[in-house]
Amino acid sequence: MAAVSAFYFVFLFFCLSSLMTVFVCVGLPFKAKGSPVILIPGDGGTHMLGKLDRPKVKHYYCRQRTSDYFNIWLNLEELVPYIIDCWSDNIKLTYNNKTRRTTNQIGVDVKIPHFGNTSSVEWLDPSKVSYGSYFAPLVDKLITLGYERGITVRGAPYDFRKAPNEGEVFFKNLTNLIEETYKKNDNKRVVLVTHSMGGPYALYLLNHKSQEWKDKYIKSLTSLGGPWTGAVKIVRVFTSGDNLGTFVVNALELRPAQRTYPSSAWLYPNDKFWDSKQVVVETPTRNYTLGDHKQLFKDLGIPYAYDMWLDTKDLIGSLTAPGVPVFCLHGSEVPTGEKFIYDDSHIFPDDQPIILTGDGDGTVNMKSLKACLLWKDQQKHPVLEKGFPGNEHVHMLQNNTVIDYIIKNVLMTPDNL
Ligand SMILES: *[C@@H]1O[C@H](CO)[C@@H](O)[C@H](O)[C@H]1NC(C)=O
Ligand SMILES: *[C@@H]1O[C@H](CO)[C@@H](O)[C@H](O)[C@H]1NC(C)=O
Ligand SMILES: *[C@@H]1O[C@H](CO)[C@@H](O)[C@H](O)[C@H]1NC(C)=O
Ligand SMILES: *[C@@H]1O[C@H](CO)[C@@H](O)[C@H](O)[C@H]1NC(C)=O
Numbered sequence: 001m002a003a004v005s006a007f008y009f010v011f012l013f014f015c016l017s018s019l020m021t022v023f024v025c026v027g028l029p030f031k032a033k034g035s036p037v038i039l040i041p042g043d044g045g046t047h048m049l050g051k052l053d054r055p056k057v058k059h060y061y062c063r064q065r066t067s068d069y070f071n072i073w074l075n076l077e078e079l080v081p082y083i084i085d086c087w088s089d090n091i092k093l094t095y096n097n098k099t100r101r102t103t104n105q106i107g108v109d110v111k112i113p114h115f116g117n118t119s120s121v122e123w124l125d126p127s128k129v130s131y132g133s134y135f136a137p138l139v140d141k142l143i144t145l146g147y148e149r150g151i152t153v154r155g156a157p158y159d160f161r162k163a164p165n166e167g168e169v170f171f172k173n174l175t176n177l178i179e180e181t182y183k184k185n186d187n188k189r190v191v192l193v194t195h196s197m198g199g200p201y202a203l204y205l206l207n208h209k210s211q212e213w214k215d216k217y218i219k220s221l222t223s224l225g226g227p228w229t230g231a232v233k234i235v236r237v238f239t240s241g242d243n244l245g246t247f248v249v250n251a252l253e254l255r256p257a258q259r260t261y262p263s264s265a266w267l268y269p270n271d272k273f274w275d276s277k278q279v280v281v282e283t284p285t286r287n288y289t290l291g292d293h294k295q296l297f298k299d300l301g302i303p304y305a306y307d308m309w310l311d312t313k314d315l316i317g318s319l320t321a322p323g324v325p326v327f328c329l330h331g332s333e334v335p336t337g338e339k340f341i342y343d344d345s346h347i348f349p350d351d352q353p354i355i356l357t358g359d360g361d362g363t364v365n366m367k368s369l370k371a372c373l374l375w376k377d378q379q380k381h382p383v384l385e386k387g388f389p390g391n392e393h394v395h396m397l398q399n400n401t402v403i404d405y406i407i408k409n410v411l412m413t414p415d416n417l
């Protein structure tokens with residue numbers, strides 16, 4: 001902050017000492033618009049390109065080879081019956097319990113395009129159908145205020161299938177992006193605006209940076225719907241799959257892929273904050289508590305999920321404060337899964353269960369959304385937590401009250417607070 005005020009004073013001095021540049025000084029308050037922004041998306045919140053050259057395919061109707069990269073995520077044409085099964089097979093990961101890392105299926109090459117620009121995080125479906133709108137409403141509003149894509153508003157998309165323990169290159173890229181954005185914008189500190197899992201990803205970054213670096217480059221962490229201690233919904237992702245809410249797809253078709261993602265294991269309710277005795281799955285023959293996940297994964301035939309859980313559980317395990325000002329924003333008063341019941345007409349695990357709900361944003365439980373409050377006592381920087389009643393996890397990105405709040409209270413405030 002000192003560097004920024006120093007810069008400002010030098011500029012002011014330069015202005016006052018030169019009559020010829022008076023118009024520049026008058027223009028200064030207008031030129032100095034809001035803080036630069038870097039958008040960090042959540043699970044599923046970015047484009048992903050794939051190229052295929054597979055030795056064998058799951059069904060005769062699945063494409064075996066493509067001449068170039070195509071949109072493997074999200075492409076609504078791929079999420080239709082039959083074809084979705086090919087898609088699910090292409091987008092799976094394979095876990096190696098020796099290297100403790102994941103790889104793509106053999107013959108599948110995946111890349112995340114447009115790092116540094118917003119193109120990958122504005123619309124999930126590149127064809128821009130309305131239910132694929134993601135950060136687009138916020139970015140559009142910022143453009144009307146003079147922001148520029150790729151310069152003052154930028155995106156940091158990543159392979160959301162993986163957890164931060166496999167994100168070495170991404171975090172290096174993100175560090176460079178933050179420093180470059182700061183420099184390109186007259187040394188104005190950067191606001192990280194995250195959605196969902198992007199919050200824990202940003203926390204991981206900040207937990208690995210010096211206080212000096214954070215004070216220099218980061219104005220605030222502004223998280224939307226951060227699952228700070230995980231979400232009970234993840235348990236259902238493992239048992240019966242999840243249709244990603246807004247999209248019309250069969251959850252069971254997504255399940256084989258979702259079960260292989262370390263990010264799914266990472267978002268399992270954190271054992272340091274949740275009661276291990278809490279029953280989350282009821283079946284006619286046995287009930288599973290949160291602490292029974294090893295057995296649950298075994299019974300589901302996915303024992304490797306327990307290894308992925310071991311690898312990821314401590315990445316932000318005890319929720320160390322980020323050491324920057326925090327705006328912890330989230331939806332509330334939307335029924336959110338707390339317990340999943342399978343009975344004789346909802347067969348475990350292939351039918352969708354009866355869902356008992358509590359407070360949250362429809363995806364993340366309230367307790368997890370509010371866990372950022374812990375940091376109030378852990379850091380000197382302010383921590384503001386705010387619920388927006390009636391806002392669902394993804395739809396909050398399209399709510400004007402939320403967007404206006406971010407612009408007025410986060411982006412348009414002075415940088416040197
Ligand atoms: C490691 O993975 C292999 C292949 O999936 C499996 O056969 C083996 O039992 C696993 N080892 C351990 C220690 O989990
Ligand atoms: C960012 O992407 C937009 C299109 O989405 C393009 O118009 C713009 O030139 C890009 N900016 C940079 C700096 O690459
Ligand atoms: C890192 O940045 C480079 C250069 O922008 C980009 O090509 C690459 O895809 C990025 N990788 C990750 C994992 O972010
Ligand atoms: C599971 O829990 C429910 C509710 O507490 C209970 O009624 C039921 O008997 C339990 N089922 C088993 C198999 O233990």
Ligand SMILES: *[C@@H]1O[C@H](CO)[C@@H](O)[C@H](O)[C@H]1NC(C)=O
Pocket residue numbers: 387388389390391399400401402
């Ligand atoms: C936007 O959020 C506000 C605050 O939670 C809520 O009152 C309002 O109904 C929401 N608007 C829409 C269109 O959902």
